[in-house]
Amino acid sequence: MEKTLEQKAPAAKAQESVTLTGGQVLLEAFIQEGVTTIFGYPGGAIMPIYDALYDYNEKLQHILVRHEQGAIHAAQGFARVSGKTGIVFATSGPGATNLVTGLADAMIDSTPLVCITGQVFAHLLGTDAFQETDVINITTPVTKWNYQVTDAEEIPAILAKAFYIAGSGRPGPVLIDITKNAQLQKMEFSGYTKCNYIRSYRPKPVVRNEYIEQAAAAINAAERPFVVFGQGVILGKAEEEFKAFLEKSGIPAAWTILGMSAIPTDYPLGVGMVGMHGNYGPNRLTNECDVLIAIGMRFDDRVTGRLDKYATQAKIIHLDIDPAEIDKNVKADIPVWGDCKETLPLLTALVDNKTHEAWHQKFKDCAERENEKVIQDEVYPTSDALTMGEVIRNLNELTGGDAIIVTDVGQHQMVACRYAEYIHSKSNVTSGGLGTMGFALPAAIGAAYGDPSRQTVAIIGDGGIQMTIQELGTIMQFKPNVKIMILNNCFLGMVRQWQQLFHEKRYSFVNIESPDFVQVAKGYGIPGNSISTRDKLRDALTTMLNHDGSYLLEVMVGKENNVFPMVPQGKSVSEIVLCREDMG
Amino acid sequence: MKKEFTITVYTENHVGLLTRIAIIFSRRKINLESVNVGPSEVEGISRFTLVINEAEEVVQKVARQIEKQVEVLKVFFNTDEEIVWQEMAMYKVPTKVIAEQVKVERLLRQYGANTVVIRNDYTVFETTGHKEEIDALAEALAPWGLIEFVRSARIAIIKASEGMHKAVLEFEAAEPSEPAVENEFLDKRDGVFTM
Numbered sequence: 001m002e003k004t005l006e007q008k009a010p011a012a013k014a015q016e017s018v019t020l021t022g023g024q025v026l027l028e029a030f031i032q033e034g035v036t037t038i039f040g041y042p043g044g045a046i047m048p049i050y051d052a053l054y055d056y057n058e059k060l061q062h063i064l065v066r067h068e069q070g071a072i073h074a075a076q077g078f079a080r081v082s083g084k085t086g087i088v089f090a091t092s093g094p095g096a097t098n099l100v101t102g103l104a105d106a107m108i109d110s111t112p113l114v115c116i117t118g119q120v121f122a123h124l125l126g127t128d129a130f131q132e133t134d135v136i137n138i139t140t141p142v143t144k145w146n147y148q149v150t151d152a153e154e155i156p157a158i159l160a161k162a163f164y165i166a167g168s169g170r171p172g173p174v175l176i177d178i179t180k181n182a183q184l185q186k187m188e189f190s191g192y193t194k195c196n197y198i199r200s201y202r203p204k205p206v207v208r209n210e211y212i213e214q215a216a217a218a219i220n221a222a223e224r225p226f227v228v229f230g231q232g233v234i235l236g237k238a239e240e241e242f243k244a245f246l247e248k249s250g251i252p253a254a255w256t257i258l259g260m261s262a263i264p265t266d267y268p269l270g271v272g273m274v275g276m277h278g279n280y281g282p283n284r285l286t287n288e289c290d291v292l293i294a295i296g297m298r299f300d301d302r303v304t305g306r307l308d309k310y311a312t313q314a315k316i317i318h319l320d321i322d323p324a325e326i327d328k329n330v331k332a333d334i335p336v337w338g339d340c341k342e343t344l345p346l347l348t349a350l351v352d353n354k355t356h357e358a359w360h361q362k363f364k365d366c367a368e369r370e371n372e373k374v375i376q377d378e379v380y381p382t383s384d385a386l387t388m389g390e391v392i393r394n395l396n397e398l399t400g401g402d403a404i405i406v407t408d409v410g411q412h413q414m415v416a417c418r419y420a421e422y423i424h425s426k427s428n429v430t431s432g433g434l435g436t437m438g439f440a441l442p443a444a445i446g447a448a449y450g451d452p453s454r455q456t457v458a459i460i461g462d463g464g465i466q467m468t469i470q471e472l473g474t475i476m477q478f479k480p481n482v483k484i485m486i487l488n489n490c491f492l493g494m495v496r497q498w499q500q501l502f503h504e505k506r507y508s509f510v511n512i513e514s515p516d517f518v519q520v521a522k523g524y525g526i527p528g529n530s531i532s533t534r535d536k537l538r539d540a541l542t543t544m545l546n547h548d549g550s551y552l553l554e555v556m557v558g559k560e561n562n563v564f565p566m567v568p569q570g571k572s573v574s575e576i577v578l579c580r581e582d583m584g
Numbered sequence: 585m586k587k588e589f590t591i592t593v594y595t596e597n598h599v600g601l602l603t604r605i606a607i608i609f610s611r612r613k614i615n616l617e618s619v620n621v622g623p624s625e626v627e628g629i630s631r632f633t634l635v636i637n638e639a640e641e642v643v644q645k646v647a648r649q650i651e652k653q654v655e656v657l658k659v660f661f662n663t664d665e666e667i668v669w670q671e672m673a674m675y676k677v678p679t680k681v682i683a684e685q686v687k688v689e690r691l692l693r694q695y696g697a698n699t700v701v702i703r704n705d706y707t708v709f710e711t712t713g714h715k716e717e718i719d720a721l722a723e724a725l726a727p728w729g730l731i732e733f734v735r736s737a738r739i740a741i742i743k744a745s746e747g748m749h750k751a752v753l754e755f756e757a758a759e760p761s762e763p764a765v766e767n768e769f770l771d772k773r774d775g776v777f778t779m
Contacts, residue, residue, distance in 0.1 A: 121769070122767050122768070122769035122770070123769040123770055123771075123772055123773050125767060125770065126770075136600055137600075137603055140600065140603055140604050140607060141607050141611065144654070145654045146600075147600075148599075148600075150765075150767045150768065150769060151765075151768065154765065165654055179769075181769065198654065199657075199755070199758075199759050199761075200595070200596050200654065200655050200656060200657050201654045201655075322652065323648055323651070323652070324645070324648035324649050324651070324652045326648075327644070327645070328645055328648075
C-alpha cells in the first residue's frame, strides 16, 4: 500500500511525510536522538526492526552480542563512559527476560538506557504465543519507565518520551516493548520531535534557596566538615562545579565506589573511598565530622555500615536530585533538593574560603596508618605470591591513570577500586549497587565503543569471567579494543574471605575451577598470556597494553589473600579494621 | 508505631500504572488493606485511595517512591483524624426473613440501611459507613441467613485540601490529558497482518 507524497498538502513542505514501517520509524527516531551504537541480538519478534536496520547500516552501528545480558551490560558500559543513553535490542520471551539483570543493575546504578524488545503480534498477547512473555510486568520494578507499543503510530512520541525519561533527572533504564504488527505496520512519518516535557514528570525538584542558605551557614560554622560524594556528580556533569565548591570550602571529600573518577584520584582535597572496603580515614572520620555533606549519593548500606552508629554526631546536609533519596536511609537535617550542577554553584557562592588544615591532617594521619598497615604490603608485597594490589599499581604506572577501568564484582573489584588511579571523569565502570558478577566483560566492550580514544581495561575475577565469557565472541567479530585482565585466585574470593572471617573457614563451594583462559581466548582469535610470577608482571602488562587490539592476560595471584581494611557487616564505620588480627 | 494511613494518589490514566504503584508496597511486604482506583473529579486524571497500616516514617518513604513514578502527579498521606472517609457495603438477605423477623427489621433501621432491590426471594440493602459499622451489620445479619455480602474499598476526602480541586482542574486545563491507549487488536485475529 504505497501512498504518494502528492496526496499530501503541497504547501507544507517541512511537514512532508513518507510512508515507513514502524521499524523504520524507530530507527529514524534513533538517528534524531543522536544514537550511533546499538547492542543487540535478533529473534523472531524483533525481525521487522532488524529488517529495517539492514538499510541503516551506514548510520547505525549494531554490535551483535552473544547473549542479551551481554547486550545490556555493554550498553551500560557505553552509557557510563560516554554520558549518552545506551541502546539495546532484544527479541521477545527469553531475549527480553535475559535483559532483567542488566535492567536491575542500570536501575540501581542510575544508568540511562533505552531497551527495545520485540513482542508477539498484538492480537496474540495473553495467549501464551511462542516466545511470548509479559515483559512489561516482569520489568516494571527494574525500569524507570516502560511501555508497550501495539500501534506504529505511537512510536515517534513514545521513543521521544523514552529518551527524555531515561536521560533526564536521575537517569535510569527505560524499556519499550513493540509488538510485531506495530513494527511491520506502515505509517505516514512526518518528522520527529524530541520530548522535553511530560506534565506528570518532574525530573528536577525546584531548588529552594532557604535550604542553600541553611546549608551554607552550617558549612561555615563547621569545624570538621566532610563531603561524601557519589555518581550524582558525574551524572549531573558537575565535576567542575564540584571542584570549585571543594576548592573554596577546603573540605575533605571522599567518594563512593560510583563517585570515583569524578575528581582525579590524586586531587589534593580528595581523601579516598568510603564503604566496606574503602579507606581507613574517610570511614573512621565519618564519625568525627561535625557536618556531613552528602552529594549525589544514596547512603547505601555498604557505605554506612551500621546505620544507628553512622555519623550520629554530625549535622547531615544531603544534596540529591531524587527527592525519594532524602531521608531514605539517613535523615537529612538540611535537604538540598536539586540538580547538583545548579545547587553546587549556589552553595559555593555562600561558603567561606577555608582550608581546614588541622582536619585534613587527621585524614593524612589515617592514610599513613593505612599505608603502613595495609597498602605497602598490598602494592609492594614481599610474599612469593602476586597480589592484586601490585598488579593494579603496575597498571597505574603504565597507563598513567588515563585508562577506563571496568571491574566485575568481588575482591578484584574492591582492590581495583582501592588502588586504580584516574585522571578523567567517567573512567570507573563497575556494578556498584547490584553487584552483578559477569558485568565487566560486556561492559568493557560497551565502554570501548563509548570512548575508543582511550584504553579500556577490564579487570575480572576467575568467577565473574566465566559468567559472560561468551562475549569473547563479540570481541572476535567486532574487534573493539578491550584489554581483559583476569585476576585468578582459584576461588570465589570475596565469598571465601567471608567464609574465612565469619564462617569458621568452612569453604562451601567457593573453590572454582577454570578453563585455560589463554586457550579459550585463542579459540576466539584473541591473543593472551598467563603469568604467575613477579618478574614477568611488568612485561606482561606492557605487552597487553601495547597490543594493537584486544588481549587477555591472566594473572595468577595469591589464593587466600583478603581485602582490607574492612567494615565488618553490622559494625559501625568507625569500627573499620585494618587487618585480620584486629577483628578480635 | 504502626497506625492506619490513607494514601491518596493522583495519576495519569494509563495501562500498567496500578501495577507500578502496587509493587511499591509488595516489594516491602506491606499489605494494602483497601484499594480504590477510578477517575478523579477531573476527567482524564485517576485517583487512588489506598489504606495501609504502617509507621509514619515508612509511609512517608513509600509516598516519595510513589511520587517518583513518571505518571504520578501528586501523593498525599493522612491519618484517620485528617480525613473524612466512607465505605459502602451491600447485603443480600432472604426477603422472608425480613418480612417475618422484627429483629432483622430493627437491625436494618438501626444501621440506616437502604433498600436497593426487593424480590420475592431476596432483598438487597446497602449501607455506607466506617469499616466497623459495616462489619457489625454483616455480623448481626449472619445468623439470619445472609446470602451474600460485599463491601467497597475506602474512599476518603482530605479535610485540609483547600485548593487541591482547583489545582487539579488547572493542571488538566493547562495541558489536557491523553486518553489511555489500549490494545485495539485483541478481537481482530484475522484482521492483523502476519508473516
